Amino acid sequence: MRLRALLDTDALGLKLLGGEDELDRTVRGVMTTDLRDPSRYLSGGELVLTGLAWRRDATDSEPFVRILVQEGVTALAAGEAELGDVPDDLVEACARHRLPLFAVHESVAFATITEHVVRQVSGERAGDLAAVVDRHRRMMTSGPAGGGPDVVLDLLGSDLDLRAWVLSPTGRLIAGPKTSGPALTAEACGRLAAEHLTATRTGRRAPHRVLLGGTTYSLFPIRSTGRAPQTARDARETVLSDWLLAVEADAGDWAEERLDLLYGVTQLIAVERDRRDAARTVRRRLAQEVLELVQTGAAPAEIAARLRVAAPVLLPGLGAAPHWQVIVASVDWDGAEIEEGPVAQALLEEILVDPLSAGPEHSDRIAVAHTGDEAVALVPLPAVSTEHDGSETGVLADALLESVRGPLTAGLDDDGRLTLGVSAAVHSAEGLRGALEEARHARRVAAARPGRVCAAGHQELASHVLLLPFVPDDVRRAFTARLLDPLRDYDRRHRAELIPTLEAFLDCDGSWTRCATRLHLHVNTLRYRVGRIEQLTSRDLSRLEDKLDFFLALRMS
Numbered sequence: 001m002r003l004r005a006l007l008d009t010d011a012l013g014l015k016l017l018g019g020e021d022e023l024d025r026t027v028r029g030v031m032t033t034d035l036r037d038p039s040r041y042l043s044g045g046e047l048v049l050t051g052l053a054w055r056r057d058a059t060d061s062e063p064f065v066r067i068l069v070q071e072g073v074t075a076l077a078a079g080e081a082e083l084g085d086v087p088d089d090l091v092e093a094c095a096r097h098r099l100p101l102f103a104v105h106e107s108v109a110f111a112t113i114t115e116h117v118v119r120q121v122s123g124e125r126a127g128d129l130a131a132v133v134d135r136h137r138r139m140m141t142s143g144p145a146g147g148g149p150d151v152v153l154d155l156l157g158s159d160l161d162l163r164a165w166v167l168s169p170t171g172r173l174i175a176g177p178k179t180s181g182p183a184l185t186a187e188a189c190g191r192l193a194a195e196h197l198t199a200t201r202t203g204r205r206a207p208h209r210v211l212l213g214g215t216t217y218s219l220f221p222i223r224s225t226g227r228a229p230q231t232a233r234d235a236r237e238t239v240l241s242d243w244l245l246a247v248e249a250d251a252g253d254w255a256e257e258r259l260d261l262l263y264g265v266t267q268l269i270a271v272e273r274d275r276r277d278a279a280r281t282v283r284r285r286l287a288q289e290v291l292e293l294v295q296t297g298a299a300p301a302e303i304a305a306r307l308r309v310a311a312p313v314l315l316p317g318l319g320a321a322p323h324w325q326v327i328v329a330s331v332d333w334d335g336a337e338i339e340e341g342p343v344a345q346a347l348l349e350e351i352l353v354d355p356l357s358a359g360p361e362h363s364d365r366i367a368v369a370h371t372g373d374e375a376v377a378l379v380p381l382p383a384v385s386t387e388h389d390g391s392e393t394g395v396l397a398d399a400l401l402e403s404v405r406g407p408l409t410a411g412l413d414d415d416g417r418l419t420l421g422v423s424a425a426v427h428s429a430e431g432l433r434g435a436l437e438e439a440r441h442a443r444r445v446a447a448a449r450p451g452r453v454c455a456a457g458h459q460e461l462a463s464h465v466l467l468l469p470f471v472p473d474d475v476r477r478a479f480t481a482r483l484l485d486p487l488r489d490y491d492r493r494h495r496a497e498l499i500p501t502l503e504a505f506l507d508c509d510g511s512w513t514r515c516a517t518r519l520h521l522h523v524n525t526l527r528y529r530v531g532r533i534e535q536l537t538s539r540d541l542s543r544l545e546d547k548l549d550f551f552l553a554l555r556m557s
Contacts (some may be wrong), residue, residue: 001027001120003075003100006047012116013108014077014157017091018108019100025074030117032110032274034281036060037067038377039180040237044072047117049110051079053281058089065093069106075100079110082182110278111271118267156247156265163248166222166269167193168350169411170404171239175269184246188212190406192219196244200235207251207259218251219244222266222273239333240411241346243273254458280349286310287367287378294433295371303429314367314380323425325431326397327352327377328439330447334415341370347418348375351400374443381425397422397442397457405453412452419447424458476556483553486536498536501529505541506551 004023007014016023028045033040034053042048048068054060068076076099078086081391086103094101104113149166156162156176168177171190176183184192191212196219199208207218222243245266251259290310293303311322329348347369352366368377379395397420400409408418421442423435438458446456487498501519503528508515516526530541539546 003027003047005120006117007102008114009116011108012113013104013105015095017083017086017101017103018095019075019098021245022098023077025100027074027117030114032114032278034278036064039067039071042068042071042073046073047075047077047105047113048073049077049079049113051110051278051281052079052087052090053285055087055090058087061090061093062096063089065090065097065099069097069099074100075102075471077102077104077113079104079107080105109275111275113124114274115268115273118271136437141302149272150178152265152268153177160261160319160395165189165246167196167244167246168353169193169197169242169244169347169407170350171407172350172353174243186403191245191404192217193244193407194410195219196221196246197239197407198413200239201236201413201504203409207247207262209250209252213479215248216250218247220247220262220266221245222270230231236333236416237338237343240343240408245269282313282370283367284345286313286554289368290367290378290432291369291371291376293437294436297433300429303432307429308431310367310378311380314378315382322380322382323427324424324435325379325381326423326432326439327379327395327400327420328374328436328443329377329418329420330374330443331412332373332417332419340373341375344373344375344418347371348420351404351420352377352379352395374440376439395422397446397455401453401455409452416452418453419443420455421446422455422457480553480557483537483539483550484557487533490532490536496529496532498529498533501526502533502550503554505530506554510541510547 002023003019003025007016007023009129026045027047029043030049031041032049033041035041036054038048045292054064065076076094078090078101080086080103086101089231091101104110106535114483153166153175154177155166156164159511161390163177163181165173165177165184167189171193173184173186175187184514192210195210195212196208197443199206199219201223207220210217217355220329224239245262247262251262253506269493286306286309290303290306293306306354307324315322329351331344331345331347333340349366349368352368367377368375370376381395398423401421412418421439423439423442426432426435442456442458444461445460449456484499487502490496491498501515504518505515508518510524516523519526534540539549541547541550
């Protein structure tokens, strides 16, 4: 379709601000973004929709427009809801680069424009779907009458006799059919998500067919609107954030027209995903502002002021200031030249949603920023209870990953790792900097553990054992060799079992009686062995320092 047709559609509320001579350009897709550099999501021919959240001052417009032109974008449409009138510097930048520019009236949702473009562009390929959309325009509205992806899935059932579900990459149920039939269990959702991630990472062409419990499912990826599957420069950029459509059918023998129809459905559902992402913009911005204040050492009063702004947004109706927890996550890909911070941000937002909640709207309490290669979440707690042992409850590290470990391990394959650290709850701005450092330190502890998906909480930072993973390998080897090699050599020559004796002695806190009983030895025999250990190492096991050295050497060996 051509830009001129969009301008002539009154319902879209578009006003031309520049590019009158370019209205015969063709639109091949649509994309919504507030990234400062969205180039990796562009393939050319798009109408780009933006709320201007990327713009901080007048100097930002020129580089943003230059990137769009370099990627072959057809036109830019800027919303008036955020800043009012479109800034003059953006108008001038578009004029310099001959990029058509539209203003979108604040009363018009980006989803309305996206739906219109998707229907027009895919109309010839999926005429049946366009007819369904025409009969049910409410499916993509944001008002109370709209049903989002649930309505799309109901239409698949009523018009095409297909049962389908929308799942997150962690296996969380986002939408499902209301028609009769067995529901997908949480275990089944997790397995389908894992199969989808495995297929995506191995480069298999969609749809991916999976046999589960005697039923065949076909899995279709749901990507941002206007983005074709082949435009991703690296699948790892989005594999952990893309939704998927699971259809209870074997698509292996479907005609091309029917496959096109299902891909058209994924485009419509992608509108809902984009709307969800747009709704998170405010919360992301709040988290980013608080994070920057904390990291730059701002005064507690200034941080407290931002927290007072964030609290009612994240917990509407809250009367008192909440407690806060900080969660730090990092996704590391071996040899990948991609920006890992946004990947970790999108994934952490998903992980923090209650895995038992259905639907796309259970994320109002999530505020996640990213800095460098890590994501930082600011989690408000309306109340913090205390357990019998005196420890405070809140978000627990292991519980966060319990239900998502399987799918994420499949998505990370053999070249990625997710590590996550959780702080204790704090009740004031003064404690937020310490909470951030605590969460980062816990994440480093998690990173020192084996496995593709690891987490550590603040409770684990109270032991000297946490220091062991951070000892350099050469120091570790030299330390253990100096203390333990003489004992190992002696054991090898005399079968004296000095190493097991040392371990038992330390485990019994130096008690001769308990240690002798555990080893089934006479106390005098035990004393002889301990004496031999001291003689070979020139250490004294009655001294606390030497006991601690032996303990650490055994733990590091």
